[in-house]
Amino acid sequence: MGQGRRMKKQGPPEPLDESLVTRKRKDAPPAAVPERTKRSRTDAREKAAAKAAPPKKGAAANGAKTRVNGKPAKKFAPPPPSDDDDVLSDSADGIDGLGDVNVTGLDALGSASEDDEDLDMDDDDFADSGSDVMDSDTEVKRNVMWSDDEDEEDAEEKLTAANIEGLSRKLDMQRAVEEAEAAAELEEANLQTNIAGERPKVLEDEEDEEGRPISKLVTQDIQLLRTRLNDTVRVLDDFKNLAEEGRSRAEYRAQMLKDICAYYGYSEFLADKLLNLFPAREAFAFFEANETPRPIVIRTNTLRTHRRELAQSLINRGVQLEPVGKWSKVGLQIFESQVPLGATPEYLAGHYILQAASSFLPVMALAPQENERVLDMTAAPGGKTTHIAALMKNTGCIFANDANKDRAKGLIGNIHRLGVKNSIVCNYSALEFPRVMGGFDRVLLDAPCSGTGVIAKDASVKTNKTEADFMKLPHLQKQLILAAIDSVDHHSKTGGYIVYSTCSVTIEENEQVIQYALNKRPNVKLVEAGLTFGKEGFTKIGGKIFHPSMKMTRRYYPHTYNVDGFFVAKLKKTGPTPANAVGVNEASSNNGKKSSSTVVNTEVVDKAPIRDEDEDEESTFGGFDDEEDQKYMERAQAKTMRRKGKDPKAVAPKAQSNGVAKEAKEASAEETSLNGVESTEKVSSKKEKKQKAVQEAPNVSEAKVTKATGTSKKGVEVESKAARRKSGGKKSKAQ
Ligand SMILES: C[S@@+](CC[C@H](N)C(=O)[O-])C[C@H]1O[C@@H](n2cnc3c(N)ncnc32)[C@H](O)[C@@H]1O
Numbered sequence: 001m002g003q004g005r006r007m008k009k010q011g012p013p014e015p016l017d018e019s020l021v022t023r024k025r026k027d028a029p030p031a032a033v034p035e036r037t038k039r040s041r042t043d044a045r046e047k048a049a050a051k052a053a054p055p056k057k058g059a060a061a062n063g064a065k066t067r068v069n070g071k072p073a074k075k076f077a078p079p080p081p082s083d084d085d086d087v088l089s090d091s092a093d094g095i096d097g098l099g100d101v102n103v104t105g106l107d108a109l110g111s112a113s114e115d116d117e118d119l120d121m122d123d124d125d126f127a128d129s130g131s132d133v134m135d136s137d138t139e140v141k142r143n144v145m146w147s148d149d150e151d152e153e154d155a156e157e158k159l160t161a162a163n164i165e166g167l168s169r170k171l172d173m174q175r176a177v178e179e180a181e182a183a184a185e186l187e188e189a190n191l192q193t194n195i196a197g198e199r200p201k202v203l204e205d206e207e208d209e210e211g212r213p214i215s216k217l218v219t220q221d222i223q224l225l226r227t228r229l230n231d232t233v234r235v236l237d238d239f240k241n242l243a244e245e246g247r248s249r250a251e252y253r254a255q256m257l258k259d260i261c262a263y264y265g266y267s268e269f270l271a272d273k274l275l276n277l278f279p280a281r282e283a284f285a286f287f288e289a290n291e292t293p294r295p296i297v298i299r300t301n302t303l304r305t306h307r308r309e310l311a312q313s314l315i316n317r318g319v320q321l322e323p324v325g326k327w328s329k330v331g332l333q334i335f336e337s338q339v340p341l342g343a344t345p346e347y348l349a350g351h352y353i354l355q356a357a358s359s360f361l362p363v364m365a366l367a368p369q370e371n372e373r374v375l376d377m378t379a380a381p382g383g384k385t386t387h388i389a390a391l392m393k394n395t396g397c398i399f400a401n402d403a404n405k406d407r408a409k410g411l412i413g414n415i416h417r418l419g420v421k422n423s424i425v426c427n428y429s430a431l432e433f434p435r436v437m438g439g440f441d442r443v444l445l446d447a448p449c450s451g452t453g454v455i456a457k458d459a460s461v462k463t464n465k466t467e468a469d470f471m472k473l474p475h476l477q478k479q480l481i482l483a484a485i486d487s488v489d490h491h492s493k494t495g496g497y498i499v500y501s502t503c504s505v506t507i508e509e510n511e512q513v514i515q516y517a518l519n520k521r522p523n524v525k526l527v528e529a530g531l532t533f534g535k536e537g538f539t540k541i542g543g544k545i546f547h548p549s550m551k552m553t554r555r556y557y558p559h560t561y562n563v564d565g566f567f568v569a570k571l572k573k574t575g576p577t578p579a580n581a582v583g584v585n586e587a588s589s590n591n592g593k594k595s596s597s598t599v600v601n602t603e604v605v606d607k608a609p610i611r612d613e614d615e616d617e618e619s620t621f622g623g624f625d626d627e628e629d630q631k632y633m634e635r636a637q638a639k640t641m642r643r644k645g646k647d648p649k650a651v652a653p654k655a656q657s658n659g660v661a662k663e664a665k666e667a668s669a670e671e672t673s674l675n676g677v678e679s680t681e682k683v684s685s686k687k688e689k690k691q692k693a694v695q696e697a698p699n700v701s702e703a704k705v706t707k708a709t710g711t712s713k714k715g716v717e718v719e720s721k722a723a724r725r726k727s728g729g730k731k732s733k734a735q
Pocket of ligand 1: 382
């Protein structure tokens with residue numbers, strides 16, 4: 001961390017200090033340069049670093065040291081195995097941040113939050129956020145922060161004198177450094193900012209064959225490059241007054257893109273994609289924030305301890321910490337540690353897990369209740385599964401699934417260490433759900449993604465993502481979200497929710513996936529995620545228009561909340577998936593192999609009850625008995641008719657059996673059109689009756705019961721199965 005960088009808390013930002021808006025990062029004191037240069041991938045920056053940077057104090061690349069503003073780096077043991085891993089790639093462990101505790105210091109550029117509604121959403125949050133919490137009324141604030149989730153008795157306790165002293169010292173130092181930095185930056189900014197009214201000369205006169213300005217700075221002077229970036233941003237901010245005559249906005253944007261690639265080391269493809277997300281100034285802040293790691297955060301495992309107890313134990317070991325913010329009851333932000341956080345007795349005893357703050361958010365949105373059945377579709381290494389278990393107080397049942405066996409081992413390790421007792425680990429492609437199992441009260445889909453929200457953790461994302469990735473990943477994400485929706489029981493008395501999250505900020509992986517789900521599944525709607533901060537999802541961007549309810553989704557950025565970039569959406573399932581809906585896996589591949597379930601296009605599995613059949617039953621099941629099926633179908637039809645007030649005996653048996661599929665279709669259509677509580681009850685009782693009929697039927701095996709339920713529910717499926725039976729085909733595994 002460079003000198004002068006401010007230790008900033010995670011969560012909603014403190015109100016902006018307008019006087020700082022003109023501060024420029026380019027003017028940061030020299031010590032800050034190597035910090036940025038550390039992540040540079042360009043020759044230019046390496047050269048500049050060699051020229052300008054003093055030798056680095058305490059490299060943080062291995063995440064082995066924690067240090068606080070200007071303090072000498074303290075020895076810090078290597079991090080523990082990944083607890084929190086939100087990127088598909090294994091390299092992006094949530095604990096990379098064990099390196100420098102750092103902040104973006106981007107309030108100077110922070111126009112991002114100026115229009116953020118959340119600014120006035122929860123005043124309390126702001127009371128806690130910001131680096132100035134430890135001023136003279138530190139203790140008062142601290143008590144406020146601690147008291148929200150713990151016993152009153154606890155709330156009255158004080159932190160140990162040692163910790164308070166340590167924190168006070170640290171804050172004094174921070175404040176001094178910050179003030180000096182602010183003064184220096186302002187002074188330099190005044191010097192360097194063009195004289196009022198003068199238009200900065202940003203664009204080169206020479207042009208390439210496509211008419212774009214040719215930059216001569218890239219390999220020459222990193223500081224000048226940064227100055228030009230600053231100036232370009234200023235021009236784009238106030239184009240009318242600052243642009244050179246005859247120059248277009250596109251020219252300045254092209255210049256900015258080029259300079260961002262050169263300065264931060266992005267591929268042009270990705271830089272362009274990210275640049276498109278924000279206005280110029282905010283984009284600059286975003287790129288800049290990706291150059292510094294997010295603060296280290298641990299999540300208290302409330303299955304084993306309380307946050308206060310944990311904090312006290314760690315303080316006694318020389319860890320300086322604070323509650324992460326009022327928005328979380330379990331997070332602790334680590335400022336400095338004398339001990340390896342991944343090897344303390346508390347860690348080994350499962351009292352906490354190292355987890356990025358933003359990873360708390362999807363689980364908070366999911367809000368699992370005690371005694372529910374929850375599916376965590378992509379669970380490894382288990383940061384969120386174990387959080388879900390804690391919120392459920394180890395009751396109910398969590399199915400923690402991951403397609404990657406090796407990663408599932410880490411998941412099992414965390415489950416054991418944290419004392420989770422209500423979880424079953426499975427190793428399926430999530431695309432196989434709900435065929436594997438359905439009827440969940442809630443499903444979390446923390447989807448594999450490109451990791452554009454965690455570039456600070458994994459700088460390789462800057463260059464290794466291609467256009468193909470942004471086609472393949474969204475494709476998978478779209479299939480996964482359909483599987484997630486179809487796995488939820490819309491009858492659930494307590495739930496019926498799906499949470500979709502990614503640690504990416506791209507539109508393709510977020511809003512577009514949700515829009516796809518809304519299009520393909522009319523039986524879901526977006527609902528408020530219940531998170532106290534976060535920017536609204538886009539309803540309109542770059543010519544794309546999304547459903548107005550998309551604003552209920554939440555976006556998180558490093559530069560606005562000092563957390564990893566994240567996206568969270570919460571959906572409520574309001575009815576069964578229509579039988580004619582597009583099935584999961586249609587034309588999709590599963591790890592390169594065509595999924596077995598592609599066989600039946602019409603089969604959209606959406607079943608509330610869990611299938612009882614297991615592998616053995618599946619393999620020994622010898623096919624359907626037409627006669628027996630006939631009896632069952634007649635019985636089911638009779639029930640349906642009685643329910644509708646008709647007398648089944650008044651209808652000829654042949655007509656009855658012929659009418660089965662039609663009735664089933666009608667019932668399905670009826671269910672589909674139902675909405676809201678009242679209708680959910682109707683559907684529920686209908687389904688219960690169906691199930692009862694099935695259970696009452698003599699000589700019907702468990703396997704058949706499930707099949708039969710499915711048959712009566714899905715007319716289309718009846719037809720395709722009947723057709724297969726007629727052609728003599730045996731039941732395939734895919735069925
Ligand atoms: C973002 S990480 C999940 C992080 C996890 N939720 C946590 O909090 O620790 C995405 C996970 O999805 C898994 N995955 C990728 N494709 C999958 C699929 N088709 N089915 C199930 N899991 C998959 C990856 O192995 C990876 O562990």
